Amino acid sequence: MDIGPGLPTPTPAGRFAPSPSGELHVGNLRTAVLAWLFARTTGRAFGIRMEDLDRTAVGADQQQLADLAALGVDWDPPVIYQTDRQAVYQSVIDTLRDAGRTFECFCTRREILEAPSAPHAPQGAYPGTCRDLTPAQRAERRAAGRPPAVRLRADTDVFTVDDELHGTYTGAVDDFVIQRNDGTPAYNLAVVVDDAAQGIDQVVRGDDLLSSAPRQGYLATLLGHTPPAYAHVPMVLNSEHIRLSKRDGAVTLSDLAERGVTADDVLSHMASSLGLGDAGETVDTAMLLERFRPAALPRDPWILTDDEWS
Secondary structure (H helix, E strand, O other), X not given: OOOOOOOOOOOOEEEEOOOOOOOOEHHHHHHHHHHHHHHHOOOOEEEEEEOOOOOOOOOHXXXXXXXXHHHOOOOOOOOEEHHHHHHHHHHHHHHHHHOOOEEEEOOOHHHHXXXXXXXXXXXXXXXXXXXXXXXXXHHHHHHOOOOOEEEEOOOOOEEEEEXXXXXXXXXXXXXXXXXXXXXXXOHHHHHHHHHHHHOEOEEEEEHHHHHHHHHHHHHHHHOXXXXXXXXXXXXXXXXXXXXXXXXXXXXXXXXXXXXXXXXHHHHHHHHHHOOOOOOOXXXXXXXXXHHOOHHHOOOOOEEOOHHHHO
């Protein structure tokens, strides 16, 4: 299936794809550094893609790029913005629809959560409520004022991907949303289309996204592409072992700078957390490139407390 024109980032390539909704925190930045290390140590190009289909903040993209540069992360231009590619996503959705691989879904999130699910299906998996609606039933729901989302009509329940840190991973595939009911292309579709168009054959991201990889790998295969090699890396958690967020205080480069913590300090602490530097040792990205060995990376999250910067 046609995924639209390719993009000028060379292949093969890795990438970092933040949402420009605000400043990157230490957890985001650590994942970016790891994605960069994976790409550069394997001779790949490294691209930046702004996943700006959802809420964004004015100037956040430029601040994120400045923070990456401050840590020594470079990238191969241009920076891609998903909002520039909506016609490409729509073309893929239309192609899937014309091939009979989609259906309209009128369910609310609450209805999906409360509906009986298939045996062994994960919590929140789509139960198939709208999969086989008749034209009359669809018309009735539209008349009631419910705009439909578009779901992929999957022909499998599971799909297997390979992950450099987690090995072979088999996860659930349901009839997932590829276009939201407001017409916005869904993340699971856009990321697959963009990775294929950019020649991204290596995806490094937080391990909270591991469970989404089978859906994306399945869709990539359906569109005629080889799924990328994955590496889902450990996350950064706060003192309560909850995923780090900007609510946890001084966790962005600008906040830390107000406390006298430089970008070089932050990189050195990240290196120590990854086993790429000794505690208190000053490092730079050139040193990290020499020391980086994926097999030696920790598998447990980095628990970041306020004492880290003392």
